[in-house]
Amino acid sequence: MLVDLHTHSTASDGQYSPSELARLVKARGAEAWALTDHDTIGGLAEAVRTGEALGLRVICGVELSADDYLNLHILGYGFPVDAPPLQKMLQHLQKGRSDRKYRIQNYLRKYGVEVPLEEVEAEAKGGVIGRPHFAQAMARLGIVASRREAFDRYLDTPDFQEMEKGRKPSAQRCVETIKAAGGKASLAHPYQIVLGGDRLEDLVERLIGYGLDAVECCYPQHTEEQRAEYLSLARRYGLHVTGGSDFHGEKNKPDNPLAAWELDIDWLI
Numbered sequence: 001m002l003v004d005l006h007t008h009s010t011a012s013d014g015q016y017s018p019s020e021l022a023r024l025v026k027a028r029g030a031e032a033w034a035l036t037d038h039d040t041i042g043g044l045a046e047a048v049r050t051g052e053a054l055g056l057r058v059i060c061g062v063e064l065s066a067d068d069y070l071n072l073h074i075l076g077y078g079f080p081v082d083a084p085p086l087q088k089m090l091q092h093l094q095k096g097r098s099d100r101k102y103r104i105q106n107y108l109r110k111y112g113v114e115v116p117l118e119e120v121e122a123e124a125k126g127g128v129i130g131r132p133h134f135a136q137a138m139a140r141l142g143i144v145a146s147r148r149e150a151f152d153r154y155l156d157t158p159d160f161q162e163m164e165k166g167r168k169p170s171a172q173r174c175v176e177t178i179k180a181a182g183g184k185a186s187l188a189h190p191y192q193i194v195l196g197g198d199r200l201e202d203l204v205e206r207l208i209g210y211g212l213d214a215v216e217c218c219y220p221q222h223t224e225e226q227r228a229e230y231l232s233l234a235r236r237y238g239l240h241v242t243g244g245s246d247f248h249g250e251k252n253k254p255d256n257p258l259a260a261w262e263l264d265i266d267w268l269i
Contacts, residue, residue, distance in 0.1 A: 002260040005034040006244020011043030013130035015249020018047035026054045028258040034061035034077055039093035041081050066171035070161055071192035074174040078268055079183030086181035096167055101129040107163055113143055131155045132252045175210040184268055186214035186242040191226050218243025218261040240267050
């Protein structure tokens with residue numbers, strides 16, 4: 001099927017509501033779609049309702065951030081939205097994300113950068129505030145020239161990551177919670193973890209021990225060489241292949257347009 005299994009809505013840090021996103025996914029030509037907002041399933045009911053009305057096969061999803069490595073994210077799929085293990089974890093993570101805006105504001109103040117929260121909230125449009133909303137507000141206020149500069153100078157530096165260390169669950173807990181909820185777990189965008197060769201393979205072996213089902217091999221920023229490497233890794237370990245755009249909207253993440261990867265997802269549905 002033609003699929004996009006990695007997208008974000010205003011329920012986390014995306015530009016479009018779940019309903020708006022469903023229509024965009026349908027227009028892009030995908031036949032199956034997963035909404036995978038960060039640490040929340042608050043947009044899934046709307047996504048399922050609108051997507052099914054449009055003739056899309058909608059897969060319940062979520063993206064969990066793990067503390068083990070920088071940018072280590074686990075995608076969860078196909079779980080019932082009322083599964084207690086996942087609900088409990090997400091309630092805790094949402095509180096952390098709500099508090100995070102104050103940490104980010106105070107962190108920026110260390111560098112002499114003042115970003116009023118009302119400016120950031122205007123970018124979030126009622127959704128959970130994340131780094132992209134700070135970046136957009138900073139660019140709009142003229143603090144930086146672009147969203148990318150905000151990340152490069154402030155919001156994705158080793159100092160920023162050190163501030164966030166210890167506030168996320170372990171990869172083991174992420175995978176095991178998804179599995180306990182009746183879902184499937186996939187390693188998201190491996191290239192972002194910046195682990196090459198044997199170190200990435202060691203991580204995958206460890207995640208398999210926790211119940212990992214798949215690797216996100218198809219992703220906009222993966223080079224052909226990286227995609228081949230991840231596909232080979234998936235074959236060696238008998239893992240399934242997922243693919244998605246990581247779409248946040250043209251404004252929030254302009255280099256990640258919606259996708260329609262041709263993949264076998266019988267195992268997922």
